[in-house]
Amino acid sequence: MSESKPKERRSFRRLSYLVNNRMQLTMAFYMLAVLLGVAGLYLAALFLLPGQGTIEQLNAQETREVMLRANLIYFVLAACILFTVIILVSHRVAGPAFVIERALKGINTGNLDQRLSLRKRDYLKTMATEVNTLAQSMRDRQELLQDLDRCLQEPDVSAARELVQRLLRDEPAKTSDEPEVVEAPEESVSA
Numbered sequence: 095m096s097e098s099k100p101k102e103r104r105s106f107r108r109l110s111y112l113v114n115n116r117m118q119l120t121m122a123f124y125m126l127a128v129l130l131g132v133a134g135l136y137l138a139a140l141f142l143l144p145g146q147g148t149i150e151q152l153n154a155q156e157t158r159e160v161m162l163r164a165n166l167i168y169f170v171l172a173a174c175i176l177f178t179v180i181i182l183v184s185h186r187v188a189g190p191a192f193v194i195e196r197a198l199k200g201i202n203t204g205n206l207d208q209r210l211s212l213r214k215r216d217y218l219k220t221m222a223t224e225v226n227t228l229a230q231s232m233r234d235r236q237e238l239l240q241d242l243d244r245c246l247q248e249p250d251v252s253a254a255r256e257l258v259q260r261l262l263r264d265e266p267a268k269t270s271d272e273p274e275v276v277e278a279p280e281e282s283v284s285a
Contacts, residue, residue, distance in 0.1 A: 117217045121183060128179045132172040140164070190218040197225050206233045235261065 112118050142164070152160065190212050197208050206229050210222040238261055245254040 114217075117187075124179060124183045128176055131175060135171055135175075136168050186215060187217050189213075190216045190222060194218060194222055194225055197222075197229075201225070201229055201232065206236065 193210060193212065197210050200208050208229060210226055212219055212222055238257055242254055242257040242261070245251075245257060
């Protein structure tokens with residue numbers, strides 16, 4: 095009787111953390127810029143504190159209150175700025191993700207006539223191109239199946255065989271260039 099060893103689980107380690115260099119580095123740059131802006135706000139808040147002679151005249155409780163107010167103002171302003179920047183930057187990803195999701199739902203329900211269009215500076219354009227290619231491929235297969243149905247209705251066995259072979263080889267019904275993602279004006283994102 096042989097002892098069965100538990101299957102060893104291979105650990106997965108990503109070799110490169112920059113999967114989409116342009117997008118990841120741009121977002122990192124935005125976050126770094128926000129961090130530097132927040133640090134600048136903090137320095138500005140420190141300079142707005144009362145002058146050196148005045149602060150020495152304050153007792154411990156008053157000094158504490160001034161510091162708490164300055165820090166509160168600083169953190170509220172920093173949070174507002176950070177929130178705004180994150181919303182603006184994430185919109186470049188969330189908007190296209192929403193459009194792609196809506197297009198995939200449409201494809202799933204049989205609407206193959208969609209073309210994705212993203213704004214000029216949006217991310218996920220390669221994914222949108224792949225969704226457009228998928229829709230085109232499915233349209234081509236649908237045309238092949240319609241041709242096959244016609245061949246089977248008028249007993250043309252040789253033509254039906256050829257169409258089945260094309261389907262098995264994943265050949266499109268007609269050769270066409272790979273569809274590109276159409277760039278929409280900056281204001282709109284549509285499917």
